[in-house]
Amino acid sequence: MKSFGLRKETVLAYSFLIPILLFYIIFLVIPVVFSFVISLTEWGGFDLESMTFVGLDNYKKIFASDSTFLNPILTNTFVFAFGSVALSFIAAMTVSFLITRLRWQGLWRSIYFLPAVTTIVAIGNVWLYIYNPTNGILNEILTSVGLKPVNFLDNPSIALWAVIAVSGWLGIGGAVLILTAGLKGIPHDYYEAASLEGAGMWRQYFSITLPLLRPTILFVLITSFIGGLQSFTLTLVMTRTGGPGNSTNVGALEMYNQAFSFGNWGVASAMAFVLFVVIFIITMIQLIVFRKGGVESY
Amino acid sequence: MKLKRIPWISYLVILIGTVIMIFPFLDMIFSSFKSASEYSKLNYSLLPETFVFDNYRMAFEQLKLSMLFKNSIIRSLAITLLVLLTSSLGGYVLAKLRFPGKKLIFRFVLSTMMFPAFLFFIPNYYITVHFPLVGGNNIFGEGGYGGLAASMAGLIVPFAVSGFGIFLMRQFIMNIEDAYIESARIDGAGELRIFFQIILPMTVPALATLAIFEFIGSWNEFIWALLMNSVNNELATLPVGIQMLKSHLDPTLTQPLVMAGLVIATIPILILFLFLQKYYVRGMMNDGLK
Numbered sequence: 033m034k035s036f037g038l039r040k041e042t043v044l045a046y047s048f049l050i051p052i053l054l055f056y057i058i059f060l061v062i063p064v065v066f067s068f069v070i071s072l073t074e075w076g077g078f079d080l081e082s083m084t085f086v087g088l089d090n091y092k093k094i095f096a097s098d099s100t101f102l103n104p105i106l107t108n109t110f111v112f113a114f115g116s117v118a119l120s121f122i123a124a125m126t127v128s129f130l131i132t133r134l135r136w137q138g139l140w141r142s143i144y145f146l147p148a149v150t151t152i153v154a155i156g157n158v159w160l161y162i163y164n165p166t167n168g169i170l171n172e173i174l175t176s177v178g179l180k181p182v183n184f185l186d187n188p189s190i191a192l193w194a195v196i197a198v199s200g201w202l203g204i205g206g207a208v209l210i211l212t213a214g215l216k217g218i219p220h221d222y223y224e225a226a227s228l229e230g231a232g233m234w235r236q237y238f239s240i241t242l243p244l245l246r247p248t249i250l251f252v253l254i255t256s257f258i259g260g261l262q263s264f265t266l267t268l269v270m271t272r273t274g275g276p277g278n279s280t281n282v283g284a285l286e287m288y289n290q291a292f293s294f295g296n297w298g299v300a301s302a303m304a305f306v307l308f309v310v311i312f313i314i315t316m317i318q319l320i321v322f323r324k325g326g327v328e329s330y
Numbered sequence: 331m332k333l334k335r336i337p338w339i340s341y342l343v344i345l346i347g348t349v350i351m352i353f354p355f356l357d358m359i360f361s362s363f364k365s366a367s368e369y370s371k372l373n374y375s376l377l378p379e380t381f382v383f384d385n386y387r388m389a390f391e392q393l394k395l396s397m398l399f400k401n402s403i404i405r406s407l408a409i410t411l412l413v414l415l416t417s418s419l420g421g422y423v424l425a426k427l428r429f430p431g432k433k434l435i436f437r438f439v440l441s442t443m444m445f446p447a448f449l450f451f452i453p454n455y456y457i458t459v460h461f462p463l464v465g466g467n468n469i470f471g472e473g474g475y476g477g478l479a480a481s482m483a484g485l486i487v488p489f490a491v492s493g494f495g496i497f498l499m500r501q502f503i504m505n506i507e508d509a510y511i512e513s514a515r516i517d518g519a520g521e522l523r524i525f526f527q528i529i530l531p532m533t534v535p536a537l538a539t540l541a542i543f544e545f546i547g548s549w550n551e552f553i554w555a556l557l558m559n560s561v562n563n564e565l566a567t568l569p570v571g572i573q574m575l576k577s578h579l580d581p582t583l584t585q586p587l588v589m590a591g592l593v594i595a596t597i598p599i600l601i602l603f604l605f606l607q608k609y610y611v612r613g614m615m616n617d618g619l620k
Contacts (some may be wrong), residue, residue, distance in 0.1 A: 077455075142603075150571070304449050
């Protein structure tokens with residue numbers, strides 16, 4: 033595009049970019065700095081004069097030996113992310129493997145994706161009803177086969193897994209979408225050649241499908257794990273404060289409640305930063321793994 | 331024939347899966363027609379004894395559903411339009427113009443996608459409520475009645491730019507031949523005209539993907555809308571209004587109403603998704619292969 037002067041082009045580019053850059057300064061750059069400043073203070077979120085600088089006290093509180101943030105909350109966060117990813121991944125591998133050889137592929141894919149385009153408020157409330165100890169369907173099934181009803185969300189040793197099950201169910205559709213795209217990218221010739229050589233279905237799966245799908249699998253696993261570490265809306269809708277006790281509490285939910293239920297903006301911001309650093313480290317590991325694992329253009 | 335047996339079992343597995351995926355939606359729809367007494371009685375049944383359509387009428391009254399619906403529509407449309415505009419502008423500049431700092435800005439836009447949303451709730455809540463010179467605030471952002479959150483702007487402005495959107499549009503516009511732009515310039519077309527009359531019409535498929543993506547995303551967004559509602563309860567969207575009602579009233583009386591509200595909040599969006607899923611899926615794929 034030589035017909036156009038570089039200076040004129042620069043002026044044009046920046047005048048188009050001004051609204052975007054302004055937005056990012058106001059709602060991204062300033063907030064990150066501001067958030068770090070808040071994490072060094074004691075503050076209820078009212079006027080700025082009421083901020084008291086306390087240095088690293090909030091971080092010390094978080095890492096203190098009696099802190100609930102490391103255990104159980106951060107442990108729960110990892111269990112939640114691992115559990116949801118494992119559930120949705122295993123289901124999605126099965127579903128995507130099957131639907132690529134069935135008719136109405138698009139229909140099946142859409143059905144499995146429905147929860148992902150539904151507001152979490154609906155998902156959470158409907159599952160509360162399904163888990164209901166007196167008249168939910170799950171307990172109806174349990175009692176009809178002679179088992180005792182289970183208080184899914186009131187029992188501290190089950191509650192976290194009850195939320196994880198919903199989160200895993202929710203994540204199947206997204207993983208199916210990406211995995212089917214990956215499966216379609218494997219050339220059909222490979223399977224034909226393998227059939228001619230007499231390789232059976234399982235042999236083909238382990239020698240062709242899995243190795244060639246590896247980059248896609250890595251992508252699905254790591255991005256949904258990072259998503260799982262950040263997620264808290266479902267837990268908020270289903271258990272409100274992460275109860276009973278802290279048995280379902282996760283990092284981002286604790287941050288949210290510390291700030292907006294208890295008015296401890298300093299501690300909450302420190303928690304946000306700790307969780308952010310954890311996620312940032314995992315994102316960096318992801319980038320390295322992807323480069324080595326052959327996910328293109330990372 | 332060994333191969334012929336496989337599809338039969340495959341269909342069975344997929345159908346069982348389908349039931350697990352769809353059942354919660356059926357449960358939601360059918361229980362929205364149950365009477366309060368049936369809803370809270372001891373034994374579960376999927377179908378209501380009698381269909382109580384009154385739940386929907388009462389939901390409209392008690393939930394102020396029409397206000398919630400209006401807020402949700404205005405918010406989702408406004409965010410979608412703003413994101414389409416900013417993404418295509420940003421995408422065009424980053425794809426087709428040469429200027430110093432381009433690489434740096436592009437890297438910055440990419441990196442914005444790595445920041446988790448929870449990091450911004452606290453600072454952006456303060457910034458939105460104390461935004462200078464709006465909602466009665468003075469130039470220091472003080473003295474007003476909610477800043478940006480005094481109006482719908484509080485629900486919309488913090489979502490006006492999307493890093494994903496800019497990236498998607500840049501990738502798409504990169505594939506447009508430079509010759510279109512060059513010949514328009516030779517013909518003396520102004521830069522705004524080149525953008526709006528030549529580039530934009532060629533990006534319609536990408537815009538459609540981004541639009542459906544943003545519309546559904548902002549329709550379903552909950553946490554920020556909940557925070558804005560705590561500043562100004564005129565700003566309640568469908569998910570927020572329904573969740574709030576749930577916590578304020580006697581749950582045994584209102585549960586079927588809540589379900590009726592949820593049906594209204596979700597079913598239109600699900601139908602929209604089913605019609606436009608081709609575009610939506612394309613957006614997801616792009617996200618997956620960025």
